[in-house]
Amino acid sequence: MKKRWPIALAGLLPGMLAGTAFVLFNPLTTGDRPAPLQANLVPDKSYRMDDYRGMSPDLASLFRGADRAAENALATPALAKLRIGIVVLPAGDGRPAALAVKISTLSEQNSLWRAQLGTFDYWNIFWPGEGSVFASGYSNYWPLLQDRFLNLLPGIDGEAAPVYPLSAQPPAGHLAGVNGAAGRYAGFIGEIRESLLMAASGEPGWQLSLKASPPPVR
């Protein structure tokens, strides 16, 4: 009888590991990444978002919501699972700097079986003297979760990927895209892509690209 427990455990643990691996790498649920953009409005702009309020941009927050102390401004139940920050998108590639606000909220359609662990991201980007756009997208942090799992396994190289493409097809009922709002971008429509840039220490950075064009003439 004494020898049965080690055998049961020896079966249970690999079983749990295999089950977790199946959920994480199920090819039926993990292949919905949109193609990268040949960006034009914001060509692959890297930015940092250190000055945010609310939910941290890490996997633990996706599983349990905000964990930051002293968030008085957001200390109300309806705001517990969002992040808001003012971002300066740097100048470069023929574009001036832009001021932007990014708001991310946890997706309520998150489902481990469907490989969806993400946030809805909303942007308003304003270029001085030029114009502004709104953008909405869905970021799925599943690749980050897959990587973390692989790093736990013995014999797997623990080096994290430098860039994780986050943009994914949004769950049903939500739209991703860019809408021109004011100035020379009024009426523009387009697409958005975001990636997470891992940092050796401190908060991670992000990379944003937007492609938008004037609406077709009817």
Next chain:
Amino acid sequence: MSRLFWNSFFAGLLLAGLAASFWPLPEHARYRSLTTVLPDGGRQEDFIIRWPDDRIARGSETVMELPAEAATGAAVLEDSTGQRVSAETFRVRDTADNVIGVAARLAGTGGAIADANRSTSNWLVVIPGRGAIFLSQPDMFDTTARQRDTLNGMITLSAIQDPAFWKGRKEQRVTAATPRYAGRILRGTGEFAGLSGSFRETWQFDGLGTEGRAHGRIVLSTLSESIE
């Protein structure tokens, strides 16, 4: 022995599957949406912001422990020709005074954006669990914040937040008034997807606080209809 091993293995598989199915992922606390259906089928919903109480200070401001009037939560970006953009962030309430979401107001001046002494502003209103709504309008006057040319570079908010502005008035419409230049609902997501229509931004003055600062409400009154 072998049978026990495989039974345990499949039990492990099952446990992982159950955990993936029933792990309690977080959901948003939400309030019933307080919308009014109008006789013509349109839908009206008002979003309220108490100023300055609902301002969301920037993380860096809370670290520096600035005095309340200096922690504006605003940011300004100005180019060498004086064309300027400012951003402010707020909590948003419904008409029953429940905090239901957050909003960002970005306003810009100059160039292709607005005529002289005026600004154009965008409101990004996000209600967790319901979605987001994108609003854009030309303003009746310049509503951008400015960065002072001083060593500390503190930010001055627009004149509408100055007590002197409210002498002799209780309400100020910010959305430019002509029909051609109405505030527009550009798009929505989630519950607001497929809506189109107009909105109006109005500032109301409630009085002076004990610290001498003006207090009031911003009312974003949206009027929308489904276009899908």
